[in-house]
Amino acid sequence: MTIWVPSLECFSGPRYRAIAQSIGAAISAGELAPGERLPPQRRLADALGVTVGTVTRGYAEAEHHGWVTARVGSGTFVKQPAERTVFDMAWRQNDDSDVIDLSLSLPPPHPLRLQAFSDALKAMSESPSAVTRGVSYLDARGAEGHRERLAGWLAQLGMSLNADELLITQGGQHGISLVLSTLLRPGELIATDALTYPGAISAAQQAHLKMVGIAFDEEGMCMEALEAQCARQPPRLxxxxxxxxxxxxxxxxxxxxxxxxxxxxxxxxWLLEDGVQYLPAEQRGTPLYQLAPERTLFVFSTAKVLAGGLRIGVLRTPNVLLERLAAGLRAQSWMVPPLMVDIACYWIAQPEAASLLAWQTEELAARQQIVTEMLSGYTLGRSHNGSNVWLTLPEGSRAIELCKRLQLQGVKVSSAEPFCVGSTPAPQAIRICIGAATDRQALTQAVSVIKQCLAQPPLATITV
Structure with a gap:
């Protein structure tokens, strides 16, 4: 008889905590079913080469997180799902369960994200001051204590920002929209890379702004092209x-x-610097807000490091613009809901937040390596710990047709069209969001399908 034996290599920290985290991951992946009994502690200790005490502590940690329950004399079992509540009624499960969706830039899944969020909700419900803030009006910039906590966390991530220069936003997208709608007037010009974040394109369109794409290469925006544009018509931002x-x-x-x-x-x-796509400090260049603090606005968000559903970010702004942008935020939503800010601030103060980010950094590097090895021979744009891979297609291939074929095979990716600014022609390339895959196995499966489709003849006749 075989027993379930976890792999602890993907989890950092003490061995007992790695055992607990592996249990949570196995439950999320369906490897351990509700009601299933975990291996006897001594047998699992022998299989892993650890002490029985380490396994006992790991099981206790998993029980603390709510993943399992211990029954005296019977063993430890995966918890059965709770009865459906009014909260469950608002949730619709994804019907595309057989599709590996690599079209959205997401952080890699990990059970600690759900547990950390749950722990923060519980802690807030037990804090009278947090509950009071949750039903109160606060300053549009956000509470001073919240801004100081976020500034301290950013400093740990290698971003030196002054709390007095920050506004709390409802995520990075909100920060971009706030800047464009508040500082620019309809018809004014924005310059950006010819291929850029679609959310920025949408925000510019909503604000009725003109947008021009500047040529770029592997070293980023071409300054000669930008200078030529400035000579013709200087961009306002x-x-x-x-x-x-x-x-x-x-x-x-x-x-x-x-x-x-x-x-x-x-x-x-003005310079609007978007740092939402997180990279470790050693892989980042000198921030523009340090080179030109008097004219740089910097956007950051918890979306790529904690969870997208938090919708909490910060906007660093020159002092001369603080009141103007605070007034703009007040006009849009009066303030960011303090409930969500408290949850984010509690989360980042826990040691699990650093552990999760360390795991994510290593996980994305491993996933980048998988894609690089599997697609060797193709032209790839990537960062070592980045969440995306940009695949330039071979001569004669068309991205739109490839995306159609991939979707028929159960894999979703993005073509270049959504990223094109103005009349920029779409290159024949696709974006593969490696963080969105549920695990390395799913990513490997998806990339294998991509590789097979790339090897096939162009799809001039396929229809969907």
């Missing part, structure tokens, strides 16, 4: 994702950062 272009992964070189700042000063343009 330049939007950039300097450390990891979305979708291509291109990083703006240090020399070009200096040139960009010089051009922005010469032509009096």
């Amino acid at each position: 330049i939007y950039v994702t300097p450390d990891q272009n979305n979708p291509t992964g291109a990083c703006l070189s240090e020399a070009r950062r200096e040139q960009l700042v010089a051009l922005a000063r010469r032509y009096d343009s």
Whole structure:
């Protein structure tokens, strides 16, 4: 008889905690079913080469998280799902359960995300001050304590920001929209990479702004092309994702950062720096908000490091714009709901937040390696710990047709069209969001399908 034996290699920290986390991951992946009995502690200890006490502590940790329940004299069992409540009635399960969706840039799933969120909700419900804030009106910029907590967390991530320069936003997208709608007037011009984040394109359209795409290469936006545009019509604002272009992964070189700042000063343009696509500090360049603090607005969010559903971010702004942007936020929603800010601030204060981010960094590096090895011979744009891979298709292949064939095979990716600014022609390439896969096995399966489709003849006649 075989027993379930977890692999602890993907989990950092003490062995007992790795055992608990592996139990949660196995439950999420369906490897352990509700009601299933976990292996006897001594047998699992022998299989893993650890002490019985380590397994006992790991089981206790899993029970603390609510994943299992211990029955005296019987063993430890995976918990049965709770009865449906009014909260469950609002949830609709995804009907595309057989589809591996790599079209959205998401952090890799981990049971700690759900547990950390649950723990934060519980802690808030037991805190009178947090409950009071949750039903109160606060300053549009956010509570001072919240801003200080977020600034301290960002400093741990290698981003030195002053709490007095921050506004709390409802995520990175809200920060971008707030800047464009508050600082620019309809008809004014924005310059950005010719391929850029679709949310920025949508925000510019909503604000009735003009947008021009600037040519770029593996070192980021081409300064000669930007300078030529400035000579014709200076943009009121330049939007950039300097450390990891979305979708291509291109990083703006240090020399070009200096040139960009010089051009922005010469032509009096605001700089909007998007840092939402998280990378470790050693892989990031010098922030524009350090090179040109007087004209740089910086957007960051918890979406790619904690959870997208939090909808909590920060906007760093020059002091001269603080009141203006606070008034703009107040006009839009009065404030960011303090309930969600409290949850985010509690979460980032827990040691599990750092453990989760360390795991995510290693996991994305491993996933990047999988894609690089499987698609060797193809042209890939990527960052070592980035969540996306940009695949340039072979001569004669069409991205739209490839996306159709992949979807028929149960894999979803993005073509270049949503990222094109203005009349920029769409290159024949696709974005593969490696973080969105449930695990490495699902990613490997999806990339295998992509590789098979790439090897087939062009799909001029396929219809859907």
